[in-house]
Amino acid sequence: VPDPAPTIAIRKVRRGDLDPIVAIDATVTGLEKRGYWKSVFQRYGASRDAGRQFLVAESGGRVVGFVIGEVRDWEFGSPPCGWVFGIDVDPVARQAGVGTRLLAAICAAFRRAGVRKVRTMLSRDNTLILAFFRSQGMMAGPFIPLEMDLAS
Amino acid sequence: VKLQVNTSLALFSVLEFAQDPTRHISAAEIAEKYGVSPHHLAKVLSELTRAGVVESVRGVGGGYRFAGNARRLTLMDVIRLFEDFVPEDAERRERRAGAPGAKRQGGASDRESPQAAEGSAQRFQLADRRPRRDPGERTPVGRALNVVLSEIDEIAKATMSSITLATMLRLVERQQRR
Numbered sequence: 417v418p419d420p421a422p423t424i425a426i427r428k429v430r431r432g433d434l435d436p437i438v439a440i441d442a443t444v445t446g447l448e449k450r451g452y453w454k455s456v457f458q459r460y461g462a463s464r465d466a467g468r469q470f471l472v473a474e475s476g477g478r479v480v481g482f483v484i485g486e487v488r489d490w491e492f493g494s495p496p497c498g499w500v501f502g503i504d505v506d507p508v509a510r511q512a513g514v515g516t517r518l519l520a521a522i523c524a525a526f527r528r529a530g531v532r533k534v535r536t537m538l539s540r541d542n543t544l545i546l547a548f549f550r551s552q553g554m555m556a557g558p559f560i561p562l563e564m565d566l567a568s
Numbered sequence: 569v570k571l572q573v574n575t576s577l578a579l580f581s582v583l584e585f586a587q588d589p590t591r592h593i594s595a596a597e598i599a600e601k602y603g604v605s606p607h608h609l610a611k612v613l614s615e616l617t618r619a620g621v622v623e624s625v626r627g628v629g630g631g632y633r634f635a636g637n638a639r640r641l642t643l644m645d646v647i648r649l650f651e652d653f654v655p656e657d658a659e660r661r662e663r664r665a666g667a668p669g670a671k672r673q674g675g676a677s678d679r680e681s682p683q684a685a686e687g688s689a690q691r692f693q694l695a696d697r698r699p700r701r702d703p704g705e706r707t708p709v710g711r712a713l714n715v716v717l718s719e720i721d722e723i724a725k726a727t728m729s730s731i732t733l734a735t736m737l738r739l740v741e742r743q744q745r746r
Contacts, residue, residue: 543729547732
């Protein structure tokens with residue numbers, strides 16, 4: 417893992433960050449979801465709840481990545497733990513430790529909120545991000561996601 | 569997932585080499601450490617060399633050394649060199665496509681680049697796992713069992729594809745500290 421670039425700053429998201437966040441997400445997923453990101457900002461960015469975190473990475477005055485998560489209590493029978501449910505880095509800013517810095521920052525926030533465990537979930541086809549989380553020390557957890565199609 | 573002996577040997581060897589890419593390690597040293605014959609190991613190292621994962625160094629102090637990128641090479645990349653992955657036959661794909669929750673899947677050759685293979689939605693299975701038509705495979709019970717076994721295959725594949733050698737070396741370090 418390379419040393420994090422010294423010019424990267426991690427801070428709380430601001431309303432003015434929405435445009436680059438929407439752009440990064442659209443670049444990576446191929447789908448622009450402005451309405452979704454506005455609601456995510458309202459719920460996590462504008463929240464004063466220490467358990468809700470929406471952080472961005474800034475480099476050279478530009479937002480190059482973000483991470484979102486929250487502390488959830490007793491869901492799935494689990495004691496309170498931090499969940500990371502969104503992390504992304506602008507493809508042109510990758511391989512510089514941005515993701516590592518973002519994850520470290522949200523983990524620190526979760527620790528301050530009083531939890532000692534962090535979880536995430538992602539598609540098993542997404543080997544790039546799976547490999548990233550594993551490189552940070554994450555292993556398979558004790559839960560198994562299940563799903564089914566609902567009959568029409 | 570049960571790996572063949574050669575596959576396990578390849579993983580042991582690659583991790584030994586990747587721990588110190590500058591160091592030349594002889595086949596005999598690895599063979600002794602893992603209790604296998606140098607002759608047997610030589611075949612494994614030959615395949616790893618052919619694939620460009622390691623390179624042989626001749627002369628005094630020669631041996632093999634790591635030639636890959638530990639932050640990019642995954643366990644699956646090494647496993648693929650030694651395990652025969654066979655694509656599902658068309659009939660089985662059709663069956664799965666009709667199964668609840670199943671999606672029709674396209675595919676690519678199993679010998680494409682790791683990135684391409686990972687991007688492929690086609691399911692591969694270890695050839696030594698279910699290489700033959702099992703008795704009862706065409707029955708409803710057999711088909712249901714296949715759906716369950718497919719889940720395990722998919723999870724195993726995702727796990728092996730997401731653990732790089734660099735990550736694995738950190739796991740090794742953690743085990744050494746225990």
